[in-house]
Amino acid sequence: MKRSPMPRKSVDSLTPYTEEPHAPLNLADNTNLFEPNPCFAEALAQVQPDMARSYPSLQSERFCEAAARAHGVKPGQVATGNGSNELIDLAIRVFAEPGERVAWHPPSFSMIEVFARAAGAQVHAVPLRQPGFTLDADGLLAARAKVTFVCRPNNPTGNSFPRAEVERVVRGLDGLVVVDEAYGDFVGDSFLPLVKDLPNLLVLRTMSKAQGLAALRIGYGIAQEPVIQNLLKVRGPFRLNALSELIGTRAFERPDHVERVVRETSQERDRLTLELRTRGMAVNPSDANFILFRPPTDAARLHAALERRGVAVRKFGDPGLRAWLRATVGPRWVTQRFLAELDDALREVGPSR
Ligand SMILES: Cc1ncc(COP(=O)(O)O)c(C=O)c1O
CATH class of the missing domain: 3.40.640.10 (Type I PLP-dependent aspartate aminotransferase-like (Major domain))
Structure with missing residues (x-):
C-alpha cells in the first residue's frame, strides 16, 4: 500500500491559514464594509x-x-x-x-x-x-x-x-x-x-x-x-x-472613492473607539480600518457570544493577544448593530472573574 508522500520538513509542521466562520455581520477580515470602487x-x-x-x-x-x-x-x-x-x-x-x-x-x-x-x-x-x-x-x-x-x-x-x-x-x-x-x-x-x-x-x-x-x-x-x-x-x-x-x-x-472610504472610516473609527472605551474596553489607537480592543471580560467567551449573535470578530491564538479581539470598522449602521450585539453579548458573558 503506497503512503502519501511526505512534504518538506519546513512544510510538515505548518497549518493552513484559517478564517473566522462566516457570519451575517463579518467584522473579522478588515475588508471594506462601505462600497467597492464603482x-x-x-x-x-x-x-x-x-x-x-x-x-x-x-x-x-x-x-x-x-x-x-x-x-x-x-x-x-x-x-x-x-x-x-x-x-x-x-x-x-x-x-x-x-x-x-x-x-x-x-x-x-x-x-x-x-x-x-x-x-x-x-x-x-x-x-x-x-x-x-x-x-x-x-x-x-x-x-x-x-x-x-x-x-x-x-x-x-x-x-x-x-x-x-x-x-x-x-x-x-x-x-x-x-x-x-x-x-x-x-x-x-x-x-x-x-x-x-x-x-x-x-x-x-x-x-x-x-x-x-x-x-x-x-x-x-x-x-x-x-x-x-x-x-x-x-x-x-x-x-x-x-x-x-x-x-x-x-x-x-x-481616487475620490478611496478618499471617501478613508474619511468615513476615520469618523466611524473615532466613534467606535469612544463607544468601546465607555464599555470598559482598552482600545489600541488605530490608523487602519479596524480596531484592536481588550474587553473587560474573557475575550474567547465574548467572541463565542458574538458569534452566536451572527457577528464575527477576530480572536487570536498568540499568547500576547489572547485577551484581545479585532473588529473591522464599517459605516454607521454596522457600528450600531455591532454595539447592540456587543452589549447583549457582554450581558450574557458578565465581567471576568
Ligand atoms: C498586513 C497585511 N498584508 C497583506 C495582506 C494580504 O492582503 P491581500 O493578499 O488580500 O492583498 C493582508 C490581509 O489581510 C494584511 O492584513
Missing part, C-alpha cells in the same frame, strides 16, 4: 465574452502603467501579485536563501512567518514592545536580516509606527526591507516617495482593503527596477487575471 460594476458591464479565451497580459502591463502613474514611479518599478500576500512569499523566496534570516515584528500579519518557514528561512522575531505595541527599531537593525518586514499601519494592532523609526530601519540595513502598506490608504502618508532613494525598499499595496476589491486578488509591489526584475524572475506569468487587471486599472481613475 469601477467594479462599470467595468463588468463592458466585459465581452470574447475576453475569456485569451490569456491576460503577461506581467499585467496595463495595470502597472496605471499604478505607476498614480504613484509617480515608472511602470518597470511595479510588480503585481495574486493579492499582496503572494508578494510577501515572493520577496522571501527571492531575497533569502534557506537558512538565512527573515525578521518580522509579531504580532503582525501571520502569513509572513508561514511563508518564511516554508521557504526554509530562519525566522527572527523582534516582538513589538508594551505598552502600545511599539516598534523595536534597534532590535530589527540588530537582526541584520536578509529580508525584514515592517507593516504600517500594523495588522492586527492598528497603530502606525513613527515614520522616522521605520526609515531608520530601511536606511540602516543592507537587506531588503518590505514595508507592507496593505492599510496605507487609511494613514495617508506612504513610504512610496522614498523608493527612489532607497534601493533596498519594497513597498507593498493591495486593492483588498480601502478599494473594496478583495474578491479580485490584486496586490502590487513598488521598488527600484532591480528588485522588481528579480521578483519577476520567480513570479509566474499572468498573475492578475484579465478581469482583475481591467478593473484594477480602472480603480486608479477613481
Whole structure:
C-alpha cells in the first residue's frame, strides 16, 4: 500500500491559514464594509465574452502603467501579485536563501512567518514592545536580516509606527526591507516617495482593503527596477487575471472613492473607539480600518457570544493577544448593530472573574 508522500520538513509542521466562520455581520477580515470602487460594476458591464479565451497580459502591463502613474514611479518599478500576500512569499523566496534570516515584528500579519518557514528561512522575531505595541527599531537593525518586514499601519494592532523609526530601519540595513502598506490608504502618508532613494525598499499595496476589491486578488509591489526584475524572475506569468487587471486599472481613475472610504472610516473609527472605551474596553489607537480592543471580560467567551449573535470578530491564538479581539470598522449602521450585539453579548458573558 503506497503512503502519501511526505512534504518538506519546513512544510510538515505548518497549518493552513484559517478564517473566522462566516457570519451575517463579518467584522473579522478588515475588508471594506462601505462600497467597492464603482469601477467594479462599470467595468463588468463592458466585459465581452470574447475576453475569456485569451490569456491576460503577461506581467499585467496595463495595470502597472496605471499604478505607476498614480504613484509617480515608472511602470518597470511595479510588480503585481495574486493579492499582496503572494508578494510577501515572493520577496522571501527571492531575497533569502534557506537558512538565512527573515525578521518580522509579531504580532503582525501571520502569513509572513508561514511563508518564511516554508521557504526554509530562519525566522527572527523582534516582538513589538508594551505598552502600545511599539516598534523595536534597534532590535530589527540588530537582526541584520536578509529580508525584514515592517507593516504600517500594523495588522492586527492598528497603530502606525513613527515614520522616522521605520526609515531608520530601511536606511540602516543592507537587506531588503518590505514595508507592507496593505492599510496605507487609511494613514495617508506612504513610504512610496522614498523608493527612489532607497534601493533596498519594497513597498507593498493591495486593492483588498480601502478599494473594496478583495474578491479580485490584486496586490502590487513598488521598488527600484532591480528588485522588481528579480521578483519577476520567480513570479509566474499572468498573475492578475484579465478581469482583475481591467478593473484594477480602472480603480486608479477613481481616487475620490478611496478618499471617501478613508474619511468615513476615520469618523466611524473615532466613534467606535469612544463607544468601546465607555464599555470598559482598552482600545489600541488605530490608523487602519479596524480596531484592536481588550474587553473587560474573557475575550474567547465574548467572541463565542458574538458569534452566536451572527457577528464575527477576530480572536487570536498568540499568547500576547489572547485577551484581545479585532473588529473591522464599517459605516454607521454596522457600528450600531455591532454595539447592540456587543452589549447583549457582554450581558450574557458578565465581567471576568
Ligand atoms: C498586513 C497585511 N498584508 C497583506 C495582506 C494580504 O492582503 P491581500 O493578499 O488580500 O492583498 C493582508 C490581509 O489581510 C494584511 O492584513
